[in-house]
Each structure stands twice: as structure tokens, then as C-alpha cells.
Amino acid sequence: MCLAIPARVVSLEEGGMAVVALEGVKKKISLALLEDIAVGDFVLVHVGYALHKVSAEEAERTLELMASAGILEEELDEMTGGAA
Amino acid sequence: MNMMEAKTSVRRGSVDMTHGGGGRAMADLIKDLFHRHLSNPILDQGNDAALFDVPPGRLVMSTDGHVISPLFFPGGDIGSLSVHGTLNDVAMAGARPLYLTASFILEEGFPLADLERIVQSMAMAAKHAGVPVVTGDTKVVEKGNGDGVFITTTGLGVVPDGVNISAMNANPGQAIIVSGPIGDHGVAILSKRENLEFETEICSDSAALHKMVADMIEAVPGIAVLRDPTRGGLASTLNEIAAAANVGMTLDETLIPVSRDVSAACELLGLDPLYVANEGKLVCICDAADADALVTVMQSHAEGRQAAIVGQVTDDPAGLVQMKTEFGGSRVVDWLSGEQLPRIC
Amino acid sequence: MKYVDEFRARDLATKLASAIRNEADPARSYHLMEFCGGHTHAIFRYGVQDLMPDNVKFVHGPGCPVCVLPVRRLDDAVELAERHDVILCTYGDMMRVPGTKQRSLIRAKADGADIRMVYSTLDALKIARDNPDRQVVFFAIGFETTTPPSAVAIKQAEREGLGNFSVFCNHVLTPAAIQHILQSPEVREMGTVRIDGFLGPSHVSSIIGSQPYEFFAGEFAKPVVIAGFEPLDVMQSVLMLVRQINEGRHEVENEYTRVVTREGNLKAQELVSEVFELRRSFEWRGLGSVPYSALRIRERFAALDAEKRFEVSDKKSREVKSCECPAILRGVKRPTDCKLFGKVCTPDNPMGSCMVSSEGACAAYYTYGRFREMPKPAGEVAA
Numbered sequence: 006m007c008l009a010i011p012a013r014v015v016s017l018e019e020g021g022m023a024v025v026a027l028e029g030v031k032k033k034i035s036l037a038l039l040e041d042i043a044v045g046d047f048v049l050v051h052v053g054y055a056l057h058k059v060s061a062e063e064a065e066r067t068l069e070l071m072a073s074a075g076i077l078e079e080e081l082d083e084m085t086g087g088a089a
Numbered sequence: 090m091n092m093m094e095a096k097t098s099v100r101r102g103s104v105d106m107t108h109g110g111g112g113r114a115m116a117d118l119i120k121d122l123f124h125r126h127l128s129n130p131i132l133d134q135g136n137d138a139a140l141f142d143v144p145p146g147r148l149v150m151s152t153d154g155h156v157i158s159p160l161f162f163p164g165g166d167i168g169s170l171s172v173h174g175t176l177n178d179v180a181m182a183g184a185r186p187l188y189l190t191a192s193f194i195l196e197e198g199f200p201l202a203d204l205e206r207i208v209q210s211m212a213m214a215a216k217h218a219g220v221p222v223v224t225g226d227t228k229v230v231e232k233g234n235g236d237g238v239f240i241t242t243t244g245l246g247v248v249p250d251g252v253n254i255s256a257m258n259a260n261p262g263q264a265i266i267v268s269g270p271i272g273d274h275g276v277a278i279l280s281k282r283e284n285l286e287f288e289t290e291i292c293s294d295s296a297a298l299h300k301m302v303a304d305m306i307e308a309v310p311g312i313a314v315l316r317d318p319t320r321g322g323l324a325s326t327l328n329e330i331a332a333a334a335n336v337g338m339t340l341d342e343t344l345i346p347v348s349r350d351v352s353a354a355c356e357l358l359g360l361d362p363l364y365v366a367n368e369g370k371l372v373c374i375c376d377a378a379d380a381d382a383l384v385t386v387m388q389s390h391a392e393g394r395q396a397a398i399v400g401q402v403t404d405d406p407a408g409l410v411q412m413k414t415e416f417g418g419s420r421v422v423d424w425l426s427g428e429q430l431p432r433i434c
Numbered sequence: 435m436k437y438v439d440e441f442r443a444r445d446l447a448t449k450l451a452s453a454i455r456n457e458a459d460p461a462r463s464y465h466l467m468e469f470c471g472g473h474t475h476a477i478f479r480y481g482v483q484d485l486m487p488d489n490v491k492f493v494h495g496p497g498c499p500v501c502v503l504p505v506r507r508l509d510d511a512v513e514l515a516e517r518h519d520v521i522l523c524t525y526g527d528m529m530r531v532p533g534t535k536q537r538s539l540i541r542a543k544a545d546g547a548d549i550r551m552v553y554s555t556l557d558a559l560k561i562a563r564d565n566p567d568r569q570v571v572f573f574a575i576g577f578e579t580t581t582p583p584s585a586v587a588i589k590q591a592e593r594e595g596l597g598n599f600s601v602f603c604n605h606v607l608t609p610a611a612i613q614h615i616l617q618s619p620e621v622r623e624m625g626t627v628r629i630d631g632f633l634g635p636s637h638v639s640s641i642i643g644s645q646p647y648e649f650f651a652g653e654f655a656k657p658v659v660i661a662g663f664e665p666l667d668v669m670q671s672v673l674m675l676v677r678q679i680n681e682g683r684h685e686v687e688n689e690y691t692r693v694v695t696r697e698g699n700l701k702a703q704e705l706v707s708e709v710f711e712l713r714r715s716f717e718w719r720g721l722g723s724v725p726y727s728a729l730r731i732r733e734r735f736a737a738l739d740a741e742k743r744f745e746v747s748d749k750k751s752r753e754v755k756s757c758e759c760p761a762i763l764r765g766v767k768r769p770t771d772c773k774l775f776g777k778v779c780t781p782d783n784p785m786g787s788c789m790v791s792s793e794g795a796c797a798a799y800y801t802y803g804r805f806r807e808m809p810k811p812a813g814e815v816a817a
Binding site for chain 3: 284285349352353358415416417418419420421423430431432433434
């Protein structure tokens with residue numbers, strides 16, 4: 006459940022609001038659930054609220070993990086001549 | 090009521106019941122607003138019915154009621170939309186549109202300045218398309234019984250000899266072409282909906298397609314199917330064709346043009362661009378051998394700049410439209426069920 | 435779209451698919467329950483099942499808030515709109531869900547009830563401000579993800595003194611439901627539902643963190659991997675579950691680290707506990723009465739509680755008898771096991787909630803997956 010999408014904070018607005026951008030689409034959302042959000046941060050947006058900051062480092066790590074899963078297999082394949 | 094008052098009211102006031110009452114106020118409205126902007130020799134005859142000659146060939150006729158909220162949206166308004174919508178319906182039969190009619194249902198209290206804007210926009214769209222509005226009608230309903238303005242337009246066109254376009258013509262092996270990025274109209278409208286507002290530069294794709302269609306038919310007279318994927322989007326249109334012709338379809342998600350902003354807006358609202366409305370796009374099905382030539386013709390028109398082959402017709406008695414996903418899997422692309430509503434989950 | 439497109443990349447999908455194929459033991463099968471409808475949706479929409487070996491099977495869970503809301507609560511919402519003449523604000527998802535005698539909010543709206551679809555609780559507050567002479571009720575549904583925005587709205591309404599605003603609270607809790615499934619006789623004794631591991635909620639966990647799952651991963655010896663909702667997240671999580679199962683481990687692992695921490699969003703948790711408290715028990719469609727599985731508005735905010743402000747009549751709410759939604763929600767039956775599926779019950783004419791929400795197993799099956807149950811047409815290219 007719970008449709009949410011990462012979007013970039015482009016400006017901080019009055020009343021704990023912010024404008025986020027997803028490509029060229031901009032939407033005003035509430036930052037009421039988060040602390041210390043700065044312009045340029047990516048946040049996970051759900052029903053008009055930012056739920057959590059998206060960590061760039063962790064995203065990178067996960068992608069590396071995914072890529073390495075395949076590499077490990079390829080190496081394994083090479084070692085066993087594809088019989089794995 | 091003297092002439093001066095009537096004129097003032099046409100410029101500044103709002104629609105009242107007298108504008109549909111058959112008296113002078115109505116006559117003034119018709120003359121100062123509708124005739125002034127939509128003027129052409131047939132309309133200017135001033136009769137209740139338009140009289141004209143018809144060229145030889147088979148005639149096609151199509152009618153379309155236009156209701157839209159908001160009335161003015163990025164890339165158009167109900168006026169231009171009501172011209173484009175009907176012209177496209179006529180063009181999808183392979184016809185050259187000749188004449189339009191327009192019927193207005195106005196809600197009491199609707200600002201006349203807005204009405205004039207709408208009529209001007211209609212006039213401009215008709216002029217640009219080269220198809221005159223030859224007769225019309227106006228009715229006024231009490232406040233609360235309408236949504237500002239409803240416009241019904243009817244179009245008449247003539248089909249060139251030898252052209253036979255119908256959804257039933259779709260055959261396995263044929264190519265499916267889309268004339269450009271999908272979903273722009275629906276997203277542009279949603280961006281202005283109350284309680285949903287978001288900022289975007291996406292504009293409605295509302296446009297008349299008959300000139301491009303004429304060139305397409307000239308290049309490939311044997312085009313099997315033409316359809317404009319309006320409400321229900323590309324997915325519903327393809328399902329209609331598949332059902333009519335008793336065939337299946339396989340689409341390739343990577344080939345379907347969708348602008349980045351439309352994708353983004355759809356992600357935000359939980360919508361699927363395949364189901365979002367278009368008002369200036371067409372789907373064409375033709376023999377695979379003709380597909381590249383047709384795409385080239387389409388790309389020479391502004392309305393078809395990003396035309397692309399997106400899939401093929403398959404032999405499938407179940408009539409399923411399937412799609413190879415960008416991700417490498419596959420799925421069914423079904424009809425739209427109900428209205429596409431923004432969702433949270 | 436950053437953090438979206440990367441997690442839908444085909445080349446990585448191919449790599450992960452081959453890794454899963456290589457590591458999944460052909461001598462056994464892997465029954466993985468995706469609790470969330472978001473995962474169900476991703477699996478179908480991107481065709482993830484096509485990339486899985488035959489012995490990795492997804493069991494669709496009850497994690498669709500629309501699907502699990504009992505008919506009675508929906509009937510109550512319809513009554514609020516019709517009898518009490520309130521402006522009922524709802525998320526779009528609820529509009530078409532059939533209540534007793536197929537009555538939905540969209541039908542009630544057609545018959546004149548003032549029902550407004552909103553995208554956010556902020557919109558509902560705005561409607562209350564714009565209509566000071568009308569009562570405005572926000573029909574709050576959803577799991578832990580959707581609860582904090584309701585809490586914010588309640589606090590905001592109190593601050594502004596919006597006397598015409600109230601919330602009809604139906605927020606439910608994920609860990610309680612997962613535990614309930616694991617304790618159910620079908621899983622524990624009868625073995626009719628086999629679950630070897632869980633794909634854990636993604637966005638729910640962004641709020642509650644990964645810690646709450648630790649209890650039942652240990653207690654029931656089932657591995658849990660918190661998984662993002664993008665298709666690569668699902669595949670990576672499947673790989674992690676396969677590894678845990680192969681190694682006999684049953685830990686809570688977190689694949690969705692870019693958003694989920696062990697603690698979750700503490701500020702949101704504080705807001706929620708300030709405004710809401712546990713209900714002793716709450717009825718879930720499909721699961722029945724589940725102890726401590728839902729929230730209600732605390733006494734301190736009673737003035738903003740629609741259940742206290744409006745009296746709803748005692749009524750006999752009924753679901754369509756032959757609708758198998760309850761069994762499907764428990765993972766006991768598959769959509770195609772239901773006699774109504776695809777015949778009487780379609781997304782155009784839904785009989786049960788699972789056919790309405792695009793996250794519902796029936797709707798996902800009908801919309802994206804039906805062809806898997808059909809003989810393959812000639813000439814179809816295998817994906």
C-alpha cells in the first residue's frame with residue numbers, strides 16, 4: 006500500500022511547507038513530519054506530506070549490492086563453465 | 090431593453106434566462122458574439138439550417154458533447170476542444186471534414202466575457218482547421234443546472250474513394266503506431282483540478298489531426314484502423330480495437346512515447362499514462378511493410394513529430410492487449426475500469 | 435526520476451533474476467508473502483513473476499487498507515454523508531468500494547451526498563475553512579504511513595479552532611496484522627497457507643522502522659526483508675529472503691535502507707501517539723477481529739472525533755456472500771479460486787474490496803495477470 010514517491014525539495018515555504026519537484030512537476034507539500042530538511046534534499050512524498058528523507062549514500066549502496074549479485078553469479082558461471 | 094443595454098450586457102454581464110428566451114437579448118447574443126466571431130458565408134445566411142452543396146463520395150458524420158472542468162486549461166479551452174474533438178472523430182474515419190455545427194448550453198450567471206473567449210477560441214480553431222461552423226443553437230439553463238457551458242459539435246466530412254478504415258480491419262501481423270507522447274491532456278486538466286493542484290508546464294495536446302490524416306491516407310491508402318485515444322487513454326482504445334477485430338496486441342513499453350513530466354505527474358497521483366486522456370493523438374494500425382513510411386509522413390507534421398511504432402497486432406481469440414514491460418516482464422493492459430481516480434495506495 | 439528510474443533498470447533486473455535462479459534450491463520451493471499491496475502492484479505491473487524461477491511463489495497479503503476495511507465502517511461513512519449531511523472528504527481509493535448492497539461512496543455522491551475526493555488531509559482542512567457553515571468529516575483510512583498526516587490535521591484543526599472539522603478514524607496497524615496471519619490456524623496448524631518468509635512493508639516501515647518486525651521474525655522463525663516498492667527492490671529482497679531461507683536464518687533484514695532505519699521516523703511516531711491510542715480490537719475484512727490492530731482518537735481530541743460527534747445507526751452490514759475476499763486476504767485462496775472472479779466481479783462491477791483497489795489481489799490479477807491462467811496464444815513471444 007501507500008503510494009509514495011521520492012521528490013527533490015526546491016524551496017522551503019511558510020508554515021512548515023515546501024515545494025518539491027519531480028521532474029518538471031512541482032507540488033506544495035508539508036514538512037510537518039520531518040526535521041532539518043534543506044533545499045536539495047530528496048524526501049519521500051505521501052498524501053501531501055514528506056515521510057522521510059531519502060539517503061543518497063544508502064541508495065547508492067543498494068544499487069551496488071544489486072549489481073554485485075549479478076557479478077558474483079557471472080564469476081561463478083565462469084568458474085563452473087556456466088553449469089551453476 | 091434598448092440596443093445599448095444589450096450590447097453592454099454581451100460584453101460585460103453574464104448569461105441570464107433572456108439569452109435563451111427567443112427574444113431580442115438572444116438575437117443580440119447570437120449576432121454580437123457567435124456570428125461576429127464565427128462568421129462565414131453559410132452561417133451568415135442567418136437561417137436556422139445551413140444550406141450547402143456536398144461533394145461526391147461517402148459522407149461521414151460525427152457528434153460529440155463537450156463537458157470539461159476547468160473550462161480553460163493549459164493548452165486550450167472547451168471552445169477549441171469542441172472543434173478539435175469532432176474534427177478528429179470525422180478524420181478517424183479517413184474523411185476530410187467539411188462543416189461543423191455547434192450547440193451551446195449555457196448556465197445562467199455564466200460570465201459573457203468568458204463565453205466570448207470560448208467562442209473566439211472556437212473560431213480560431215475552426216479557421217486554423219479550415220472547417221467552418223455553419224449553424225448552431227443556444228439554450229440557457231437555470232443556475233445550478235449546468236456547469237457554465239456545455240458545447241456539442243457535429244462534424245460532416247467526405248471519405249475519399251477506396252479508403253476503408255474501421256477497427257474491424259485490424260489483422261495479426263500489422264503494426265501499431267501512436268502519433269506522439271500520451272497523457273498530456275489528462276494531466277494538464279488534473280493539474281488544475283481543485284484539491285489536486287500541482288505546477289507543471291504540461292499543456293493539453295488538443296489539436297486537429299485531419300491534415301496529418303489526409304497526408305497519411307495519401308501515402309498509404311490501405312490504412313486499416315485510425316482511432317483517437319481520448320477518454321480511457323491509449324489502453325482503452327487498443328482494447329476497443331482488439332475486441333472489435335477479435336485480435337490480440339503486444340506492445341513494447343519502451344517504445345511508447347510519454348513525456349518525463351507526464352510520467353512524473355502520474356507517479357505522484359498513482360495514475361498510469363496508458364489510461365490518461367489525449368485530445369490530439371491518434372492510433373494507427375497498418376500493414377507492417379507500410380509502417381515506417383507512415384511514421385515518416387506523420388513526423389513531418391507538428392502533430393506527429395514523435396510518432397512511433399509501439400507494437401503489433403497478434404492472433405489471440407481472447408483479445409488481450411499485452412505489454413512487454415521496460416523491466417523485462419510482461420503484463421496485460423486492460424480496459425480502464427470506472428474513472429481513473431488519483432489514489433494513495 | 436531520481437531514486438525511481440534506477441530501481442527499474444532492466445539490466446540489473448536480468449542480473450538479479452539470474453542470481454535468484456542460481457541460488458534458489460531447485461529441490462525446494464519458496465513461498466514469500468508480500469504483505470503490502472504496493473508489492474503486489476509492483477509484481478504485476480512490471481511482470482516480476484516472469485523473472486522468477488518456478489519455485490519462487492508470491493503469496494499476496496492483506497496489506498491494502500481499502501481491502502481490509504470492513505463493510506460496516508464504509509456503511510458508516512456513507513451514512514455520515516447521507517444522513518448527517520456532512521461534507522465527507524475521502525482519498526480517491528475509497529470512492530468505488532462497494533458497501534452493503536453494493537452501495538459505494540460514488541453511488542452516494544451520485545444520489546446527492548456531498549463527497550469530495552482529496553489528495554491530502556491538508557485539502558480536507560481547506561475545505562473545512564472554506565465551508566464554515568458545514569460539518570466536514572475526513573474519512574481516514576490507511577496503515578502507519580497514512581496515519582501521521584491524519585494526526586497533523588487533527589492538531590492543526592485544534593490549533594485553528596476549526597469547530598466544523600472532524601476525523602472518522604480507521605487507521606490500522608501492520609505488525610498486528612502480520613502477527614495475526616502467522617498465528618492463524620491456516621498457517622500454524624492446517625498448513626493450508628505456507629509462508630516461508632515475508633517481504634516487509636516499505637513505506638509503513640519508513641515511519642515505524644524495522645524494529646517492530648524483530649519480535650515475530652524470532653517468535654515465528656520467519657525471515658523478513660523490508661523491501662522497497664520498485665521492482666528491483668522486490669527482486670533484491672527476494673534474493674535476500676532466498677539466502678536467509680537457504681541458510682536457515684530468520685532475521686529482519688532491510689533492503690530499503692535509503693528510506694527505512696531501525697527506529698523509523700520518531701517525530702511522526704510521537705505525533706501519532708499524542709493524537710491516537712490503541713483500540714482493544716478492530717475488525718479487519720478477511721482477518722476478523724484482530725486485537726490491538728487499530729487506532730482511535732484520544733479523549734483529549736474527542737472534539738475532533740467524528741465517531742463521538744455523530745451518532746451512526748446500528749445496522750446490518752453485509753458483504754456479498756460468495757465473495758472470497760476474506761480468504762484471499764488471508765492468502766488461503768487465490769483470486770481465480772473465487773466463483774465470482776472475472777464473471778460477476780470485475781473492476782467495472784466490483785463485488786468485493788479486493789477487486790476495487792488497484793492494490794487488491796483480485797484487481798491486480800484481473801488487470802495485469804489474467805493471461806497467466808489462460809492458454810498461451812499462438813505466436814506470443816515469451817518474455
